Amino acid sequence: MARSAPSTPLLSLRGVSVTARRTGETLLAIPALAVVPGSRTVVMGLSGAGKSMLLSTLTGRLPGGVVLAGTRTAADRLRIGFVPQRGAEALHPLLPIGKQLRAVTGSSAARVARVLADVGLDAGALGRRRPAELSGGQLQRVAISLAFLGSPALVIADEPTSALDNTSRDETLAMLRGLSDTTGSALVVATHDPLVQSGLDAGLVRVEAGRVCVGDAAGVAA
Numbered sequence: 001m002a003r004s005a006p007s008t009p010l011l012s013l014r015g016v017s018v019t020a021r022r023t024g025e026t027l028l029a030i031p032a033l034a035v036v037p038g039s040r041t042v043v044m045g046l047s048g049a050g051k052s053m054l055l056s057t058l059t060g061r062l063p064g065g066v067v068l069a070g071t072r073t074a075a076d077r078l079r080i081g082f083v084p085q086r087g088a089e090a091l092h093p094l095l096p097i098g099k100q101l102r103a104v105t106g107s108s109a110a111r112v113a114r115v116l117a118d119v120g121l122d123a124g125a126l127g128r129r130r131p132a133e134l135s136g137g138q139l140q141r142v143a144i145s146l147a148f149l150g151s152p153a154l155v156i157a158d159e160p161t162s163a164l165d166n167t168s169r170d171e172t173l174a175m176l177r178g179l180s181d182t183t184g185s186a187l188v189v190a191t192h193d194p195l196v197q198s199g200l201d202a203g204l205v206r207v208e209a210g211r212v213c214v215g216d217a218a219g220v221a222a
């Protein structure tokens, strides 16, 4: 089971629908969903079901061409970290890793080194390299560091392990789980892979053909 958590939500959605502006088609319907501090949740569904759209709705940053109706309520000054499918998507391609983590987050070199160490990377060895000089697994670890460096109350990840082999997937899940434990950040992760839920010890939300169904999600309430 996911951890028990206090009940005041970081984010809540009620009676929310996301429609395509051009066609009026409903892409996603969310009757009720709340994310509480410290919870871990996996969002599962088939390709095209609406997982990424749900993550965008949680962040409040929807793609162009869609319209949101209903109520989205967020805690004051809620910080959200984001981990993409491929770590490189979170990084500037030309800047050395250490320099960009410091610049983007305003963190000291010592703090950047600590958070990189938390994901098994040595800032001394990797900090001066550019993204193209790291493996996919290393880039994903850097992206996770970047997401947590801003001390977010919530980290959202979209298919963070789907481009990784099984060993890197398991390591990445252990890191996400460990960091959410030590920092207290809530975690919401979209995936196709049923092993992600057990790897993260997370609750489950299903998205089926554009409708969000709350399953056994501890920390995510209807």
Ligand SMILES: Nc1ncnc2c1ncn2[C@@H]1O[C@H](COP(=O)(O)OP(=O)(O)OP(=O)(O)O)[C@@H](O)[C@H]1O
Pocket (backbone or CB within 6 Å): 020, 027, 045, 046, 047, 048, 049, 050, 051, 052, 053, 054, 063, 064, 065, 066
């Ligand atoms: N900007 C947009 N404008 C209109 N429709 C969109 C837009 N973005 C996504 N959609 C549509 O919304 C639906 C849900 O897309 P979404 O990307 O959330 O699916 P998904 O579950 O994340 O799929 P996958 O696992 O393949 O990434 C799809 O039918 C998609 O075509």
